[in-house]
Amino acid sequence: EIVMTQSPGTLSLSPGERATLSCRASHSISTNLAWYQHKPGQAPRLLIYAASFRATDIPPRFSGSGSGTEFTLTIDVVQSEDFAVYYCLQYNKWPPKTFGQGTRVEI
């Protein structure tokens, strides 16, 4: 099983700042990595797939990078609606598909 580790656990920011979230895989997963945003009481939302491709209707302030074992999600100019929990997911070698434990972005 590929283990995904996210850091930091919590990121405290003010609106307008830049957020940098990290995700590390225990083995190389090429670019088979996705990022999701999850707000309380809502369904999770796909932000990024294939490490760097934005999903439908995702604003350009969200960007992803990385390959192999190290990945980054960047939110340029964080807005109030961006405060949520963010998860990475590897889908390179499955089953199982494995999520990271999440990074909470808070004010």
Added chain:
Amino acid sequence: EVQLVESGGGLVQPGGSLRLSCVASGFTFSTHGMSWVRQIAGKGLEWVSTINGGGDATYYADSVKGRFTISKDNSKNTLYLEMDTLRTEDTAFYYCVRDDWRPLDYWGQGALVTVSS
């Protein structure tokens, strides 16, 4: 517009059974894989199971293998998760998710399953 609507959640005793359903609309259901993903209260997301578009290939997390069965009825645009021998640790929100070349790209609102005596 893609829509996924789960139903069938509820309270069940340990050792009991429950069947979740998910009605899909807004896309060609028979050509897309589907998955179930769960979230235990206060914890992260856990992939549970995946089925391919035709319904003839299924995959499970070790934690549910042998107890849960995923299936789809393409004539009814409906995904199912049959859950048997439920344990307290299966208590979670269960999400129905379209799962294709863009992984887990559309999610339902979730159905709460509570396993408790």
